[in-house]
Amino acid sequence: MTRRRLSKRQIERIRAIQERRRERLANRPEQALADCEAETPPEEGLVVVRHGASLVVEDHAGALHLCVARQHLGHPVCGDRVVWQRGEAGRGLVSAILERQTVLSRPDYSGRDKPIAANLTRLAVLIAPEPEPSGYLVDQYLVAAEGIGVEPMLVATKMDLLDAPARADFERRYAHYCAIGYRTLWISLEQPETLAPLVEALRDQTSILVGQSGVGKSSLVKALLPDRDIQVGRLSAATGLGRHTTSAASCYRLPGGGVLIDSPGVRSFRLGAIGLAELQWGFREFRPHLGGCRFANCRHDQEPGCAIRAALERGEIAAARLANFHHLARGAGA
Incomplete structure (x- = not known):
């Protein structure tokens, strides 16, 4: 059958109809809640779940509310303090993100920074005897934490897998982190008492655990x-996501006080574009020597009069750390 050719006027009419449909779809969340804006006062809340376009906001009393966000609001994430208003059927509208104290981000597929979690105060980098730790990944996390002003710490798990000599060797391999001021904990779930220092370190903080698979x-x-399980049940009831709740970025309340953010976004973490000055600052043991090189644009490789390499020779900087710095500088284009 021969297809009927549409006239120019008919094509324009179809495009106009499609555009109106797109506008209605885009504005539906705000239109559905517009009536509540004049009737309900704005409140401050905490984003405790982010799953696609759905947000769950915790109010001052601890109750949970399923919300949508205004268009062009940005990218609210777990840990964000937001301004929101109550709507009908228990739903709400998030209208603003309050100023973030810190935000952990990673580049998306287009290279733009995408927030993972906000208002963090602790970042715990996990390593274990198995799989073999990646010092390069550890240093990426530490540089990110230093850059946003979050206190990082190193947590070695599964220490029960090692006998005494192997454990001593493992601890020696990562002793340079403790030497430059990073709190380092050695724990095992088979020995619950070893968790006490970690529990105390996370108390009354907003924390995230990161590390390789x-x-x-x-x-x-x-x-x-x-x-x-109880907390997941509450979040699931609020979101209607059911079993998918455990795959959403979520905030959990720690028994001793504080918040633990569990986000799938940290599984594929990497640093984005970073300048040389910022990268150098992310290696805290470099700081006493910055500005001491003969050349202002020194990259701490083979240049003569390099203060960083001199510190390396004196044992003040670990060779593995300097190697990772060079790797990161090449990868980030610094």
């Missing part, structure tokens, strides 16, 4: 949150 993050989260 297989280090036992999920098991550690369950150990730190004995009521996690």
